[in-house]
Amino acid sequence: MSARRAWLTPFWIGLAVVAGLYLAFLVALIGSAATYTTPHQIWESIGSPEIRYSIGLSLVTCTASALLSLLLAVPVGYLLSRGRFRGKALLDTALDIPIVLPPMVVGLCLLIFFQTSAGKFIDRVVPFTYTVFGVLLAQFVIGAAFAVRTMRGVFDHLSSRPEDVAMTLGCSRGQAVWLVTLPATQRGMFAAFSIAWARSLGEFGPILVFAGATRMKTEVLSTSVFLELTVGRLEASLAVSLLMVALALVVLVAVRLMGEKL
């Protein structure tokens, strides 16, 4: 039996059918949305000042929150991967809280925290509640959790031996990490940044609850979809959705091209 015929068993054909049906469903979902409207309508919707503001704010806040997430994820991911300390399992679990909490609850927790005396003090220095900084913080809370997970995996897969050798050659631990380990994690850092960016782009619940959905102020792409839908402008809502799909696909392809997985 040829190698090709060996695959043509009911078992493998069954698996291929399941995978094929799921893929067809995904393609049908995006395809039907893409063909529901015309390029002219999409262009017109995206050209409105509100949506243009929303695109700009989304790009700026997603990039800023992904950078902040990476700044947190590199040291915390390293600590979780290489550190041996009491309470590590607890810290590991606690850092997953933003991932498992319902998004609306994250928003509500942020809102309530900024009603406490510590929160009010912070709010007086940098106003977060119902501001652009609130959008950024809501995105950061979720994006950082995913970035930390990714960076931990990156450090787990990287041998600590070169770092040990660097220390015997004259480095402190910090120098060894900076000079030897971090340059080897560039692809992983790009993946962590991209994941945080993509999560921030899709963030909706916490932003709506904590930063509001004020046009030309705290409106980002996900809130645009919601606002346009609530006022019955399906085409505009769809146009923004397709833009978000395109951005998400770009991130997915870029990360895959770098040889990493989301």
Next chain:
Amino acid sequence: MIQLDSIAWRAGSFRLENVSFTVPSGRYAVLMGRTGCGKTTLIEIICGLRTPRAGRVIIAGRDVTHEPPAARGIGYVPQDGALFPTFTVREQIGFALRLRKRPADEIAGRVASLADELGVAHLLDRLPQNLSGGERQRVALGRALAAKPKVLLLDEPLSALDEELRDDLAALLKRVQREHGITALHITHSRAESAALADVVFRLSDGRVCEVPSVADEPEDFDGSEAPRVPQP
């Protein structure tokens, strides 16, 4: 000289107790023992990568037990070379001197002479992923020797190589150790490697180290794997 004095170490049920031995200056010592008996732990204690529960580590007459790895004046070659993934061969060999802020021409000269000596002069601009196993070990050796350490610690440097390369590299190790007048501690589970290289042989078993008067007294390869053929250099 490398001296361990009453070293104790424990992790879970694994322990090293009262480990003491001395490698005299300028000698090539081989430490033998079964896989998993704690040879690597012992070399990591000498490097300063692990802290013993008790005892002292003395290198070149200086008690370095509480000193960081960077201050111990050692060269370390791990099993797989552990080259820095993003460094070229030139950068790997020059790394220790660059850390010490030596002038660029001095670094270039030292890199060139070590690369010549170790037969990697034609590989200076390559990254580790483009090197063979034997080339990696040669580069790792050059990187360890660059800052002229007093002692060289080799953790099964030949075990990942095929037989022919193993013979070549064993001969190179012995020659380099002699020419640099360096004190070497080489860990292995191979009796043939030990016979080819050792001036003095130690054996680690059941958490203790004892000197073996002659390699011939050692049982055949501890792992039960075939002993490699290593010629006398």
